Amino acid sequence: MAGHSKFKNIMHRKGAQDKKRSAMFSKLSREITVAAKMGMPDPDMNPRLRAAVNAAKAQSMPKDNIQRAIDKASKGDGENYEEVRYEGYGPGGVALIVEALTDNRNRTATNVRTAFSKNGGNLGASGAVSHGFERLGLIEYPGKVGDEDKVLEAAIEAGADDVESDGESxxxxxxxxxxxxxxxxxxxxxxxxxxxxxxxxxxxxxxVDEETARSLLKLIDTLDDDDDVQTVWGNYEISDEVMEKLG
Structure with a gap:
């Protein structure tokens, strides 16, 4: 059981959150609708839907928006989205996994491939980098819920495998x-x-050094700006000093 690590969720959103609020709500709504279609439209009976609703609440998404996304699935309205995963390498050889929900695989594949090629990366075949990752469940809490020891004790009692704390989360x-x-x-x-x-x-x-980090974050931001892309994961580590230089 590790008590502390600098590793953080590598999903990165750069710039003011307000500018991306609408796009973020759209992605959250898409995940809620897909989760509700795949199981019961009741969060208490559908773990994936519950997780999606919790994520939406954490981003202060209005209750009406959340309910509308659930209702859309219940009524069979809207597009039929499928889950797709892309794997590739970013600047500096950083491994990246891109998860998307799309109603048009050709469009999404083209957009993701273009994002990689224009930002110093290379899109690979399925399985190109995922062998270097482990598929796990992740539960995130803000630092204010308690200190490292309190969270570690609670996690052990609950049956968790590992805890990483950095003061902020x-x-x-x-x-x-x-x-x-x-x-x-x-x-x-x-x-x-x-x-x-x-x-x-x-x-x-x-x-990664400052130059690589700058290019890498630009690639991640470009991917994140795509409506179909839900999450970007990677194996990079950027020091606090480099992040400060990048502003």
Missing amino acids: HSIWVSVENLHPVARELEKVLGEAEAVKLAWKPSLKTD
Whole structure:
């Protein structure tokens, strides 16, 4: 059980969140609708939907928007989205996994490939980099819920496998099958989590310098700006000093 690590969720959003609020809500709504279509439209009976609703709440998405997305699935309205995953290498050889929900695979594949090629990366075949990651469940809490020892103790009691804290947040890692049982136990002690989701955790991390980081973050931002892209994961590590220089 690791008590502390600098590794953080590599999903990166640069710039003012307000500018991307509408796009973020659109992505959250898409995930809610897909989750509701795949299972029961009741978050208490559908773990994936519950996680999607929790993620939306964490971003202050209005309740009406959340309910509208659930209702859309219940009524069979809207597009039929499918889950797709892309793998490739960014600047500096950083491994990236891009998860998307799309109603047009050709459009999404073209956009993702273009983003990689225009920003110093290369899109690879399926399985090109995922062998260097582990598919796990991830439960995230803000630092304010308690200190590292409190969260670590709660996580151990709940059955988690690993905890990483950095003062600002706590990342609790569990096996895929234990994600929702552990999340329910933690909620009793720490309250509702900021996020409960499936994640890709790298086996090894790559330290990047300032120049590489600048190019890499530009690529991630370009991918993140695509409406179809839900999450970008990677195996990079950027020091606090480099992040400060990048502003």
